[in-house]
Each structure stands twice: as C-alpha cells, then as structure tokens.
Amino acid sequence: MTDDFLLETRGLTREFSGFTAVNKVDLRVRRHSIHALIGPNGAGKTTCFNLITKFLQPSSGAILLDGRDITRTKPADVARLGMVRSFQISATFPQLTSLENVEVALQRSLGRSFHFWRSKRTLAPLREQAMTLLDDVGLAFAANRVVADLPYGQKRALELATTLALNPEMLLLDEPTAGMGREDVARTVALIRRISPNRTILMVEHNLSVVADLSDRITVLARGEILAEGAYGAISTDPRVKEAYMGKGEPAHV
Incomplete structure (x- = not known):
C-alpha cells in the first residue's frame, strides 16, 4: 500500500x-x-x-x-513538511557553545532568528529542550564547550542534534x-x-x-x-x- x-x-x-x-x-x-x-x-x-x-x-x-x-x-518548504537533510539546517557556529548552537536551531524551528541580544533569562524556555537534545546525542557533557574545541566526531553528533531540533x-x-x-x-x-x-x-x-x-x-x-x-x-x-x-x-x- x-x-x-x-x-x-x-x-x-x-x-x-x-x-x-x-x-x-x-x-x-x-x-x-x-x-x-x-x-x-x-x-x-x-x-x-x-x-x-x-x-x-x-x-x-x-x-x-x-x-x-x-x-x-x-527545500525550505520540504523541511517544513517534515523531511530534513542533516546539513541543510545543521551548520554549526564554531565560536558558540554546543548548547547555544542547539538553541539557535530550536529558534529556527520556531520560524525566528536567534536573538543574540536577549538575556539568558528570556532564552531559558529553550534551554531544557536543548539539553534534552544534547543528551539524546550523547553530548550533554559538552553543553558549555565551544564548538571549535570539539573533536570531529562530537561536531558531527552536534550537527545531528541541531537537525533533530526541527523534529523531522x-x-x-x-x-x-x-x-x-x-x-x-x-x-x-x-x-x-x-x-x-x-x-x-x-x-x-x-x-x-x-x-x-x-x-x-x-x-x-x-x-x-x-x-x-x-x-x-x-x-x-x-x-x-x-x-x-x-x-x-x-x-x-x-
């Protein structure tokens, strides 16, 4: 069928x-x-x-x-329908932390840009969800590490976490x-x-x-x-x- x-x-x-x-x-x-x-x-x-x-x-x-x-x-409309190619939305920001990268992806999934100028308090609602995604890919321990310092395998895992932020x-x-x-x-x-x-x-x-x-x-x-x-x-x-x-x-x- x-x-x-x-x-x-x-x-x-x-x-x-x-x-x-x-x-x-x-x-x-x-x-x-x-x-x-x-x-x-x-x-x-x-x-x-x-x-x-x-x-x-x-x-x-x-x-x-x-x-x-x-x-x-x-491609962007296809992503909204639930089909996502990993690198389409998973380009990481090397000078941000793993957690911040996932927060960027989560905001993108909500249809808005990352608000760098907002206080950490206003971004707190995304933090728990971002930590859950990092834990899903085995990177909770690296939440506060700058991405540029991560080894290659962990960067690839982070890319997958940012992809999963769209819940495809x-x-x-x-x-x-x-x-x-x-x-x-x-x-x-x-x-x-x-x-x-x-x-x-x-x-x-x-x-x-x-x-x-x-x-x-x-x-x-x-x-x-x-x-x-x-x-x-x-x-x-x-x-x-x-x-x-x-x-x-x-x-x-x-």
Whole structure:
C-alpha cells in the first residue's frame, strides 16, 4: 500500500548536457525504516540524493512525500513538511557553545532568528529542550564547550542534534560516518539507531559495515539506475552487485 511508504520517486531522471546521471529511478522508502542508498563511484547516488532533497530539479519524474507531490517544492518548504537533510539546517557556529548552537536551531524551528541580544533569562524556555537534545546525542557533557574545541566526531553528533531540533519525520543523512575513525563510527551507528524509532531515515553511506548494521532495506545504484534492492544478506551475495563494485573475476566483499 502507498500509505506504507513515506517517500517515493517515480521515474526520477536527471540529465546533464546529454549525460543521464539518474535514469528512471523508482525508489520507495518504508515509513519508520532505515533505508540505505549505495553504489560504486559514479553510480548516481549523490545526484539522486540531491534530487530527493531538492538541491537539484529532475529532468523528469516525480517525488512524493507522504503521498504529496513535492517535485517542484523548495527545500525550505520540504523541511517544513517534515523531511530534513542533516546539513541543510545543521551548520554549526564554531565560536558558540554546543548548547547555544542547539538553541539557535530550536529558534529556527520556531520560524525566528536567534536573538543574540536577549538575556539568558528570556532564552531559558529553550534551554531544557536543548539539553534534552544534547543528551539524546550523547553530548550533554559538552553543553558549555565551544564548538571549535570539539573533536570531529562530537561536531558531527552536534550537527545531528541541531537537525533533530526541527523534529523531522524523515531524516536524510549524507555520508554520516565520512572521515570518522573506528570509535566515532561505532558511536554514530549507535546514535542513529537510538534516534530512529518513529522516524524514517534515508542515508547515503560508503561504509558497508555501517549499512549492514543499520539498514532495513538497501537500494543499489549503478550507472544511474537501480541495480538491486533488498536486505543486506541478499544484496551482499548478488552477482550483479559484486560485479558493479569489483568488476568481473574479482573477489568481492559487499
């Protein structure tokens, strides 16, 4: 049933000067699931993600959010409908504290700018909510630390906290573990799992161990088209997927 799927694309296509980067992609993301979009370099993942998150307009096809056609809707309006790409609203202010950054995001979610000139007393109603969000991402201990002094993994966690300030129904994560060491990857995986209940998550991720650990369903792109789709067990043994990643005759560990 359509109601089971929060996000759908129908015939999604994007051409660049005669080159087809995404070709007639029909993607369906089930409500309250974690869905991964993967593929080898040049597969069209980033273009597809940018189309879904409205940073690019499709050449043809349609994008539906909860049954509503959002193909021509602006990114800010899509965010108000409950679909948020993490970096869209999570740019942090390096000279502010973690707590202040989340307060900025909370004020943005209310549709107003951050009031730097107001007293701390007038901003107090946001403080408890901001602390709850920091606690959700494991950063309560860093509430009063300046963001510029945080290690990379904690900055990424803070970005997720500022994203969650908008209380999105659907969260789109672009390479959430990129550039992280093993310990930070493990923390990020645990964090994504912790915030996933009652949310729908679509992520592009190169780290296939992360994909295997988190994903309910995986879509594999190759040459701009859907090559395979399913659970990790089926995807990892699919000869077409192995060939796409490794080439013929090569051992593959997908």
